[in-house]
Amino acid sequence: MALIETNDGLWFHEDLYPEISCGFRVSAVLHRERSAFQDILIIDTPVLGKVLVLDGIVQCAQKDEAIYHEMLAHAGMFLRLTLAPAATGLEVLVVGGGDGGMARECLKHARVARITVVDIDPGVRAAMLAHFPELPAGAYTDPRLTAVDADAVGFVREQRNRFDLIIADTPDPVGAALPLFGREFVADCHAALKAGGVFVRHGGSLLLQTDEFFRTRADVVATFGPERTRAGLLATCTYLGGWFTWLSAVKNTPHPEGEPALRDMRARFEQAALDVRWYSPEMQLASQVLPEWLADIEPNSSRRNDIS
Ligand code: SAM
Numbered sequence: 001m002a003l004i005e006t007n008d009g010l011w012f013h014e015d016l017y018p019e020i021s022c023g024f025r026v027s028a029v030l031h032r033e034r035s036a037f038q039d040i041l042i043i044d045t046p047v048l049g050k051v052l053v054l055d056g057i058v059q060c061a062q063k064d065e066a067i068y069h070e071m072l073a074h075a076g077m078f079l080r081l082t083l084a085p086a087a088t089g090l091e092v093l094v095v096g097g098g099d100g101g102m103a104r105e106c107l108k109h110a111r112v113a114r115i116t117v118v119d120i121d122p123g124v125r126a127a128m129l130a131h132f133p134e135l136p137a138g139a140y141t142d143p144r145l146t147a148v149d150a151d152a153v154g155f156v157r158e159q160r161n162r163f164d165l166i167i168a169d170t171p172d173p174v175g176a177a178l179p180l181f182g183r184e185f186v187a188d189c190h191a192a193l194k195a196g197g198v199f200v201r202h203g204g205s206l207l208l209q210t211d212e213f214f215r216t217r218a219d220v221v222a223t224f225g226p227e228r229t230r231a232g233l234l235a236t237c238t239y240l241g242g243w244f245t246w247l248s249a250v251k252n253t254p255h256p257e258g259e260p261a262l263r264d265m266r267a268r269f270e271q272a273a274l275d276v277r278w279y280s281p282e283m284q285l286a287s288q289v290l291p292e293w294l295a296d297i298e299p300n301s302s303r304r305n306d307i308s
Helices: 065-083 101-106 122-131 152-157 175-181 183-192 210-224 258-272 281-287
Strands: 002-006 009-013 023-025 028-034 039-045 049-054 057-061 090-096 112-119 145-149 163-169 193-205 229-235 243-250
Touching: 002 039, 028 122, 039 122, 049 122, 057 065, 065 090, 065 101, 065 163, 065 193, 065 229, 065 243, 065 258, 065 281, 090 101, 090 152, 090 175, 101 112, 101 163, 112 122, 112 152, 122 145, 152 175, 152 183, 163 183, 175 183, 175 210, 183 193, 183 210, 193 210, 210 229, 210 243, 229 281, 258 281
Parallel strands: 090 112, 090 163, 112 145, 163 193
Antiparallel strands: 002 009, 009 023, 028 039, 039 049, 049 057, 193 243, 229 243
16 A cells, blocks of 8 residues: 555555554655565655655654654663663663664763664665655764664574663564564563663554553563553654553663652753753653553453553
8 A cells, every 4th residue: 555646646555554544645755665674665745744664654754753762762861870870881772773763862862882773674774864864863973873784683682781771663563573572572682781771662552552562561561570660651643543652661670750760860851951852851751651541560451441
C-alpha cells in the first residue's frame, strides 16, 4: 500500500495495521530503495515535514520526532546521572536507531564519552544522511559515536557490565526486529549494563498494540524487577493510536521517583542547559503517571481492558 496516487495527488497510507491506517499527503518522494533488509522510503509532506518509513511503517517525522527521541534519551540519561552523580565518561548503546535521532539527543550530554549505534541496516543511515540530514543533525560526525552495522541480538549478547545506558530504539516487533522484543534480549541488555545502569525502550501503541505493551512490560519487569521498572505514556501524531508507551528500568537499584528524583533531575537538567523542544524532568515524571488499571503490573490482571 504505502504510496497511493489519487485524484487528489500522492498520498501515503501506513501498512502497520490491517484495519486502521493513517494517511497524509506527500509533496515529494525523496528516496526509495529496497535494501538487503527492508524497504526504505523518505518522503516530504506539507504537515509533518520529512518522514522516514521502513517496510510501509512510519519511524519518525520531523514534526514530532523530538517528543519520542527527547523523552527516551533524556529520561534515560538523567536517571543514570541521578544514580551515578560522579560518573564521567558515560557509555551509551542505541539498539536500532540508524536514523540518528536518539544518538543526536544523547550526544547533547557532555558527560557521554562514547555512544554505539548498532543497526542491522547501513542503508537507513546512508539514506538519512543523504535525504534527511536534519534528523541526525551531525550525530554521525561526532567523534564520540561509533556506528556498528550488525544484528543487535548478537552484539548485545557479547557485552558484559559495560554500558551506563541502553536505549532500544527498535521498530515494531516484526522481521529482524522480532528478537529485540523477547525476554532473552532484555536479559542480555541487563547483563550488558553496569550496576545502576538504565534500560529504556518503547512498548508500542497502548490502545492498538495493547498485548505487545503488556508483554514487553512483563519481560522488563521479570528481568529488572517491579520496583526497578516504570512505564510511561507519550503522544505523537505520527504513531497512530493516541498514547504511545515507553519503559525505563534500572539494574540492581530501585527506580528513582517522586519529589527527590525530580529535584535532582531538575538541578542536573538546568546544569546541562540542553537545547530541547519537549523534554523536561517534570514532563518525564508526569509521563509516568498512569491510570490505575495500567499501573497494575500483573500481566494477567483482569483490569487490563478497563479502557475498552
Ligand atoms: N523510532 C522508531 C520507531 O519506533 O518507529 C524506530 C527507529 S529506528 C529507524 C529502527 C531501526 O532498527 C531501523 O533502522 C532498523 O534497520 C533497525 N533494526 C531492525 N532490526 C534490527 C536488529 N535485529 N538489529 C539492529 N537493528 C535493527
